[in-house]
Amino acid sequence: MPIRDHLDYLEELERLEQTVEYIQNAITASGQNKNTYKEEIKDAYIHLDFLDSSQSYASIMLHSTLLNDLERNLENLLKAKTKPYFARIDFCPEGDLKGDKFYIGKMSLLRAEWDIPFILDWRSPLASVYYDGRIGSVSYQSETGTMRGELTLKRQYTINDAKLENIMDIDITATDDFLQASLEDHKDNRLKDIVSTIQSEQNAIIRADIDKPLVVQGVAGSGKTTIALHRIAYLIYTYEDSFDPENFMIIAPNQLFLNYISDVLPELGADKVIQATYTDFVFEQIGKKYKSIDSDEKLLSIISPTENTDTHNIHFLKQASLFKGSMLFKKIITRYIEEIESRFIPDQDIVLGGYNIISASDIKNMFLVEYCHLPLYKRLDQIKKHITFKLKSQKNKIIEGIENFYDIKIEYLRDHEIESEERRIKIVELLDLRDNDMNIIKKGSTTIVKKYMTQFKTKDLFSYYSDLITDENKMHKFSRGILDTKFVAYLCRTSKDILSKKKVEFEDLAALLYLKHRVLGFENKLDIKYVVIDEAQDFSLFQFFALKEVFNTEMFTILGDVSQGIHSYRSIQNWDYVINEIFDASKSQYLKLEQSYRTTIEIMGLANEVIKLSAIDGLILAKPVVRHGENPTINQLSSDTEILEKVEKRITTLIIEGYKSIAIIGKTSNECIHIQKQLERGKQIKTKLLKGKEEQYDHNIVVVPSYLAKGLEFDAVIIVNIKDSYKKDEIDLKLLYVAMTRALHRLDIYYKKGTIDFLDKTTV
Numbered sequence: 001m002p003i004r005d006h007l008d009y010l011e012e013l014e015r016l017e018q019t020v021e022y023i024q025n026a027i028t029a030s031g032q033n034k035n036t037y038k039e040e041i042k043d044a045y046i047h048l049d050f051l052d053s054s055q056s057y058a059s060i061m062l063h064s065t066l067l068n069d070l071e072r073n074l075e076n077l078l079k080a081k082t083k084p085y086f087a088r089i090d091f092c093p094e095g096d097l098k099g100d101k102f103y104i105g106k107m108s109l110l111r112a113e114w115d116i117p118f119i120l121d122w123r124s125p126l127a128s129v130y131y132d133g134r135i136g137s138v139s140y141q142s143e144t145g146t147m148r149g150e151l152t153l154k155r156q157y158t159i160n161d162a163k164l165e166n167i168m169d170i171d172i173t174a175t176d177d178f179l180q181a182s183l184e185d186h187k188d189n190r191l192k193d194i195v196s197t198i199q200s201e202q203n204a205i206i207r208a209d210i211d212k213p214l215v216v217q218g219v220a221g222s223g224k225t226t227i228a229l230h231r232i233a234y235l236i237y238t239y240e241d242s243f244d245p246e247n248f249m250i251i252a253p254n255q256l257f258l259n260y261i262s263d264v265l266p267e268l269g270a271d272k273v274i275q276a277t278y279t280d281f282v283f284e285q286i287g288k289k290y291k292s293i294d295s296d297e298k299l300l301s302i303i304s305p306t307e308n309t310d311t312h313n314i315h316f317l318k319q320a321s322l323f324k325g326s327m328l329f330k331k332i333i334t335r336y337i338e339e340i341e342s343r344f345i346p347d348q349d350i351v352l353g354g355y356n357i358i359s360a361s362d363i364k365n366m367f368l369v370e371y372c373h374l375p376l377y378k379r380l381d382q383i384k385k386h387i388t389f390k391l392k393s394q395k396n397k398i399i400e401g402i403e404n405f406y407d408i409k410i411e412y413l414r415d416h417e418i419e420s421e422e423r424r425i426k427i428v429e430l431l432d433l434r435d436n437d438m439n440i441i442k443k444g445s446t447t448i449v450k451k452y453m454t455q456f457k458t459k460d461l462f463s464y465y466s467d468l469i470t471d472e473n474k475m476h477k478f479s480r481g482i483l484d485t486k487f488v489a490y491l492c493r494t495s496k497d498i499l500s501k502k503k504v505e506f507e508d509l510a511a512l513l514y515l516k517h518r519v520l521g522f523e524n525k526l527d528i529k530y531v532v533i534d535e536a537q538d539f540s541l542f543q544f545f546a547l548k549e550v551f552n553t554e555m556f557t558i559l560g561d562v563s564q565g566i567h568s569y570r571s572i573q574n575w576d577y578v579i580n581e582i583f584d585a586s587k588s589q590y591l592k593l594e595q596s597y598r599t600t601i602e603i604m605g606l607a608n609e610v611i612k613l614s615a616i617d618g619l620i621l622a623k624p625v626v627r628h629g630e631n632p633t634i635n636q637l638s639s640d641t642e643i644l645e646k647v648e649k650r651i652t653t654l655i656i657e658g659y660k661s662i663a664i665i666g667k668t669s670n671e672c673i674h675i676q677k678q679l680e681r682g683k684q685i686k687t688k689l690l691k692g693k694e695e696q697y698d699h700n701i702v703v704v705p706s707y708l709a710k711g712l713e714f715d716a717v718i719i720v721n722i723k724d725s726y727k728k729d730e731i732d733l734k735l736l737y738v739a740m741t742r743a744l745h746r747l748d749i750y751y752k753k754g755t756i757d758f759l760d761k762t763t764v
């Protein structure tokens, strides 16, 4: 229906004009206030009286804060001006006769003379009705409890550059044309916000209880990453009195992924949130003395062994990875730390000139009980402080005691012996003895603490770790003999080999982080209170545990998809372990997302056929939203040249058809290097080879290995297989599934005969 034919067109047009005008006036007023505040600050500096400056400083502080707030507000107003809101709900609370119209936008806007918001923030409690409610009776959670009422209208708008382009009313059947339209879009290489089309099951995740750990299993393309970012924005808004944005941390798999999500957080007003990859975060804490081995190296040795791969030991290689991420390894490290702890404090009282300042058992008690919540080395700091304090107070008492002791003796001599040369000599002797005793105390008191503390021979983190992981006896002892001898020999030998090159594997990082936390402690205070982990299916239990301990919080949102667990040789196999072993299951929340929004029915259908071939326990198949597209093509060819010619042609056609982002996905980085070289030879097509470390890239056509494509999406995906082949085993099937589900609209597969055999039989 043309927009002008909508019954409320004129009313809506007027409302938009009124809103834009209001925002413009607010922008102008802000501009004037900004100048006033700047003038005030300048003035305060000019009149700064160095003798009595409190008034000027107060003025500078006040106006700087006002200026900061104003600048932030101004930024929001400028964004809102072109698209002030995206939806409207008409809602009448239970018991009221008349309802109100609420316009929902990305930020709230209040008008002094109005008793309802001029624009309602999408994160406010009432806005939940827009995402969850159908026309009729609805309810939502507010600070004061459940609110009920009647929803009489749910309307969506397309507004661009402050122009009203479309109005769509959502009726009781709730067919979401708006969602369909947004999914049809052709995308560049960045994730977008979805505030206007959040679905009810996604809304439940965004607004889930902050206090309980939340685990989300979501199929490919179900919006996990997007929802994670919206949840952070929601929590920042709702709990702004308790949390700063800097208290939130999002952990992502690689730099490429961080780049991919980089547009969304600022768009949602949450740009100050800490973002890091797990590896970068751990290295920042443990120091960069050792280098990290690329975390994909192990995956490559499993999926694409070369002549150098120790195929004989591939079983041990997988077992070692799994072990290093296990809670058993955590237990072994805990026992190892306990032993270090128990031997740390010597059986030695601190004695000064024969006086007992503090007993060994008191020091042990401090170390093992009183300060047990601190890392070992930080406890030493406390103990040092305590001994110094005790010594200071004892020293004066001891000196007083010595003085009294000799005074009494001298007094006695004076009272009981007649004055003589002999008595004088005795008194002088006593005075010398007194001075000597006092000197011992005075001198001793300056060195005794230092002497006591220097006996603690501290070691660095990597020595502690190496002392355990390369020592077969210790590994057997602390595992209480449950580890297989051959496995332990393999583990210690390979670990020794790696550590001797001053390197560590990705799998070592959880243990190192945990050891650092328990033994040495961190240099800077970690002020993270809420942690969001995306692509969490690739995490091990020990990784989750270490993060929980280090941040001392249960507030986690953990999102992932076990069907995409391409690192399953080192990571969790299902979410039950996380809920039961890391958190308290009775206080955790587990939610599922089964609807996939990214891709078409046709592409998802083929991807589902592939993942069904794997033997994943309790596999949840993605249900695509009702969006049809072209059938994916499967092209089996017999020569490299033929494949590359076809791929080149395909890319050209896709560009002509208007697709903005195209990915050529090879199984491994070697395959990708080969493909890119061949394509570049043709000189027609410029591509960018992604290596995972890119902080920024703006190429429309990329060549990317399957395991790095995880989490990303492209308008069109071309899977190319020339050298590597996909086997019908769990990891390869998952890799192929990941590659296929990256496509928003088009999927084409070109492979050399014999490289993806099982695909021949797969029906589209």
Ligand SMILES: Nc1ncnc2c1ncn2[C@@H]1O[C@H](COP(=O)(O)OP(=O)(O)OP(=O)(O)O)[C@@H](O)[C@H]1O
Residues within 6 Å of the ligand: 179, 182, 183, 192, 194, 197, 198, 199, 202, 218, 219, 220, 221, 222, 223, 224, 225, 226, 227, 561, 564, 597, 598, 710, 711, 712, 713, 741
């Ligand atoms: N409610 C929604 N409205 C519009 N688009 C949506 C919605 N939910 C998800 N999408 C879109 O679906 C695509 C997939 O989202 P996202 O990448 O967050 O999913 P994911 O579950 O993290 O995927 P994967 O696990 O496969 O990497 C994105 O293009 C996102 O914008």
